Amino acid sequence: MLNTNSGLTYSFNAETFALDIRVPIESFELNVFAKKESYKLKPETVSPGAFTNYQLYATQTKTNDSISGVLDVTGFNKLGSLTTGAIVNKDNTEMNVIRTSSYYQKDLPDKMQSFVLGDTVNSDGNWSRSANYFGVKWSRNFSTQPGYIYTPNPIISGSAALPSVVDVYVNNQKTFSQKINPGPFDITHLPVPGNGVGQVNLVIKDLLGNEQIVTKNFYQSPILLAKGENDFSLESGFLRKNYGTKNSDYQDGFISGTYVHGITNSITTRGRFELQPDRQAAGGDVAFTIGNFALLQTSVASSNENIRGNGNQYGINIENLGQFLKTSVGVKRFDKEFSQFASSGDETKPKTRANAFVSFPIPLINNNIGIGYINQTNWDSDPFKNVYLSSGFALPYGANLSLSYNKRLDNSNNWGAAIVFSVPLGDLNTRYNHSIDPSGKKTDTYTVSTNVPAGPGMGWSVTNEDLKKNANTNITVNSNAAQYTGQINVKDGITTGKRLGVTGTVGLLDGEIFKSRNIYNSSFAIVKTEGLKDIKIYSQNNMVAITDSKGRAAFPIRPYEKNKIQIKDNEIPLEANTEILEMNPVAYARSGLLVKFPIKISKNALVRINLPNDNPIPAGATVTIDSSKENYIAGRNGEVYLTNLNQTNKLIITWLENKCELNLEVDMQQQQEQIIGPV
Structure with missing residues (x-):
């Protein structure tokens, strides 16, 4: 019996003995296709280690010689990382050492959370602002799972009566195609732009050539959270004053918290409170899309201070x-x-702050023009009003021309303008900049430069002003161990300043000391190639390092992401064999990991084998290395290419019903591939 309650109908033709069944499309199982899956990665287990980032500079001018540096020391293990840093300055008269930040951090990628104890920065929101403090912070940290999709993503639905192919277009650009079975379907997690208005079109073609188009408009914003997603931050500690100039200037204590929730895919709310002994504040903001063409943000906050009393802040954008x-x-x-x-107490107190921006295309120049306006009035000082304009032209041969203009509309009435022309000439980049400052002074700047490579290599730039004897020359050299910089400034033909710099990282992992270009606050990998030196290492398809005499190379990598690390088969010695040329490690932030390519060193040789009568063994004879049982086929003139040889090798040669044996000695110290024989 057929159930007609689901809308199914049928008819039977007795003459043709045919049964015609009609089923509503919604009765078919829903198919869901995701172009980009939301996923989480588990970083590899952390081994104990430590590293020091350093930036050191020596500067010489007409009047002063100075040495400066920035140091950050980090230790890490499975419990987290501990970091402390300092700024060092020494001139002709004195030396200063100022501590920057000292903190312990534990990231929890599976929960997308982080815990910090020490110097850190609070979250802010639409109405508050961030500040340095010493204390504790527990917060959501989406960056620990870069593959997790926590912002709204459009879902577009369709249906097909026959097997079909769906072409998906995002903003009129074809992104992918998908084969579908009959029935309804949803396509989710589309690769849509992260900010602004967009449109998705589905072009559905069935087996009979019929075509239908489904269109959906959307508005994306990184401010919005997907429905049900949460973000939060809880902070407590003591505000830090004079960061970078004093070691430990901690003053007012506070407790604060922020909570963000995606009510729907188009509405996100945020609430925040701040509690201090002499000040309390609370507020909230809402962001929501207006249809599929705009995003509206509103905020309101109220503060109470012992001296100033109650005050409010309102905002809309x-x-x-x-x-x-x-x-x-x-x-x-x-x-x-x-x-x-x-x-x-001495900072400027704003009264109103307004901004406006518009950008639109100009077909004549095949580019956009942007116009902006900023106006801030203050309770206790003069207002600031400024208008600016910018545009650019894409020219033939990769050249670009950009224009900018800004003018103060307040009492100062200052203005400035610039024209920049750049064009690549092979490996050279050329740039011309014509600018006018508020005093009316015109300056023409000419620059020729090369790009600094991602791995070992060199880049440089030379800049001249007004075609006079004024020049700034910079050179940057990348090595496996560090980055070196040099700068010379010349004005009116006289050298006015020189500067040398070196930045890098020295660390310890797996009981070995390593050197690398600066890791900063990221992660690092140490690649080992079983002692093979001068092997090029690639990360994300860029050559980033070359192994040293011990077959090691260290370099920065991105934390919490799959890092594509490769060696190339045609760049390792012929005697080296490996089945793995690519690895994709995932590291915790501020830590390192070992990447070992399982390379097997094989001593290979071309051997010429003769019979006792000095004639070569016949072509097609089988040569077997007794220790490995590997078989090789002889070629013309008794030549056979053997691999995985030891110092002493027993060879067994067979052809037809004949058999003979011989011992082959190989010089294991010789680096070049050997030609041995006749033997």
């Missing part, structure tokens, strides 16, 4: 980032009594 026209308008209003987080 609307943006429309279309494929052609882009606009943004925002206004914030501050009560005189409103107190900002971590404010000082």
